[in-house]
Amino acid sequence: MIPEFAILGHPNEGKSSVLSTLAEDDSVRVSPIPGETTECRSFPVIIDGREVLRFTDTPGFQNPARVLVELKKRAKESDNPLRDFRTFAATVPELHDDRELLGPVERGAGIIYVVDGSRPVRNVDRAEMEILRLSGKPRMAVINCKEQGNEHLLAWKNEFRKNFNSSRVFNAHRATYAERILLLEALKSIDQDWQGPLSQVVDAFRKDWAARSDATVEIITGLLTDCLSLQLSENIGAGLAVEECRQRLFRTYSETLVQKEKTAHQRIRSLFKHNIFQYALPPHSVLHADLFDERTWQLLGLTKKQVMIAGGLGGAAIGAGLEMATLGHSLGIFTVAGTVAGALGALFGGKTFSGKAELMGIPLGGERVQVGPAKSIDLLFVLLNRSLLYYRHAINWAHGRRDYDKADQPLLMATSRQAFTDRWSAGNIKTCHDFFKNMNKKNNAGDDREKARFRELLRTNLQEISENE
Numbered sequence: 377m378i379p380e381f382a383i384l385g386h387p388n389e390g391k392s393s394v395l396s397t398l399a400e401d402d403s404v405r406v407s408p409i410p411g412e413t414t415e416c417r418s419f420p421v422i423i424d425g426r427e428v429l430r431f432t433d434t435p436g437f438q439n440p441a442r443v444l445v446e447l448k449k450r451a452k453e454s455d456n457p458l459r460d461f462r463t464f465a466a467t468v469p470e471l472h473d474d475r476e477l478l479g480p481v482e483r484g485a486g487i488i489y490v491v492d493g494s495r496p497v498r499n500v501d502r503a504e505m506e507i508l509r510l511s512g513k514p515r516m517a518v519i520n521c522k523e524q525g526n527e528h529l530l531a532w533k534n535e536f537r538k539n540f541n542s543s544r545v546f547n548a549h550r551a552t553y554a555e556r557i558l559l560l561e562a563l564k565s566i567d568q569d570w571q572g573p574l575s576q577v578v579d580a581f582r583k584d585w586a587a588r589s590d591a592t593v594e595i596i597t598g599l600l601t602d603c604l605s606l607q608l609s610e611n612i613g614a615g616l617a618v619e620e621c622r623q624r625l626f627r628t629y630s631e632t633l634v635q636k637e638k639t640a641h642q643r644i645r646s647l648f649k650h651n652i653f654q655y656a657l658p659p660h661s662v663l664h665a666d667l668f669d670e671r672t673w674q675l676l677g678l679t680k681k682q683v684m685i686a687g688g689l690g691g692a693a694i695g696a697g698l699e700m701a702t703l704g705h706s707l708g709i710f711t712v713a714g715t716v717a718g719a720l721g722a723l724f725g726g727k728t729f730s731g732k733a734e735l736m737g738i739p740l741g742g743e744r745v746q747v748g749p750a751k752s753i754d755l756l757f758v759l760l761n762r763s764l765l766y767y768r769h770a771i772n773w774a775h776g777r778r779d780y781d782k783a784d785q786p787l788l789m790a791t792s793r794q795a796f797t798d799r800w801s802a803g804n805i806k807t808c809h810d811f812f813k814n815m816n817k818k819n820n821a822g823d824d825r826e827k828a829r830f831r832e833l834l835r836t837n838l839q840e841i842s843e844n845e
């Protein structure tokens with residue numbers, strides 16, 4: 377049997393938002409106007425193609441005082457007052473919502489009662505809580521504070537003690553994956569019969585998170601491999617200037633990188649079930665800047681110290697990085713107008729071959745220009761940091777949250793560095809360096825080893841990011 381929990385409460389307290397975050401489903405309808413939810417609707421939690429849990433959204437109580445009176449009346453003479461009340465309410469139009477919301481409870485769903493803990497307890501709340509207690513069903517209260525401040529929390533907790541098996545604070549806008557798991561763990565304690573099935577659910581959640589992390593490692597490693605080894609070339613037709621061809625190639629090359637990065641980020645987004653198109657980034661995120669925006673490279677590339685470390689490791693790949701740090705960052709090579717092929721060449725290579733162009737082995741004469749594979753390790757760091765930032769946004773964006781709170785602007789100004797790799801040890805820089813250097817070596821048996829080490833480094837960092845929020 378699949379455990380089902382109905383989310384109940386007063387209108388506009390954040391029931392649908394809590395459900396949306398719990399079920400990781402951003403299709404749940406949320407609105408600032410009370411009375412948004414008018415019918416019950418179930419949202420399955422699917423892991424590995426199997427439904428493991430179901431949450432049911434319900435309308436808010438409309439007439440709790442009257443429902444309580446009717447319920448109490450029936451409790452005296454019936455062994456199933458809930459059913460009798462619902463039969464009666466079917467004939468009373470103004471009790472539509474109250475009848476509707478008790479449907480899942482009647483069929484045996486567990487109760488998650490949501491309140492906005494930033495406001496005081498009122499009598500209608502007490503009536504609602506008593507109705508739920510009379511239902512006799514396993515129940516937990518969830519405090520979702522819409523505003524800051526906890527002066528009413530104690531009063532709420534006192535009420536909950538009388539009427540619920542357990543209570544927890546869970547914020548629809550800020551809850552993390554770990555907090556979702558904690559809430560499920562707590563649900564185990566409200567009814568013994570659910571301990572077994574819910575333990576399996578919690579287990580499945582944990583495995584699912586690990587699988588998503590592994591998939592993210594693959595997406596990012598794949599993106600870096602693709603972008604850093606990307607190589608484009610073009611024959612220079614008669615009458616065309618070499619420089620013109622090279623510029624065009626640089627443009628195609630950078631557009632290809634942008635596209636590849638976008639695809640990878642979309643994949644991360646779907647992995648974490650964010651379907652709402654263009655979900656908002658924090659206003660100061662450097663991700664607002666394009667991949668080829670100068671700020672991106674200033675804030676996410678190697679630090680000067682790391683350039684020194686990387687330089688010490690030797691290899692042609694590093695020369696360009698140094699050049700970037702000294703020349704590129706100060707010259708503003710990434711502004712569209714100021715694109716200097718020479719400087720871009722330091723990053724991506726831009727060779728010209730004479731007389732080497734050929735078609736199916738037949739020399740064509742003339743010249744051929746080639747851009748890529750990337751020469752500078754800075755590209756690795758920029759793409760990596762941008763992916764890690766994107767990952768952090770994706771995992772910390774609660775599904776019930778539909779825009780950012782004004783009071784809660786989270787990240788640093790885009791003028792300060794936002795690179796995760798800034799704190800990395802020399803050993804980590806070396807792992808990146810070896811991965812980068814081996815990427816373009818053909819038939820290199822060491823390639824898998826370098827890649828495996830890089831994957832491991834990435835895995836550890838994703839874990840740190842998910843634990844530190």
Ligand SMILES: Nc1nc2c(ncn2[C@@H]2O[C@H](COP(=O)(O)OP(=O)(O)OP(=O)(O)O)[C@@H](O)[C@H]2O)c(=O)[nH]1
Pocket residue numbers: 385386387388389390391392393394405406407408409410411412413414434435436520521522523547548549550778781
């Ligand atoms: N700031 C903040 N706003 C929240 C939070 N939870 C919900 N809200 C907002 O409160 C409003 C109501 O949220 P819903 O989730 O639609 O509430 P509901 O209880 O389902 O409402 P009905 O379906 O109308 O009964 C929306 O504007 C939400 O964005 C929260 O944790 N913090």
Ligand SMILES: [Mg+2]
Pocket residue numbers: 391392393405406412413433434
């Ligand atoms: Mg709702």
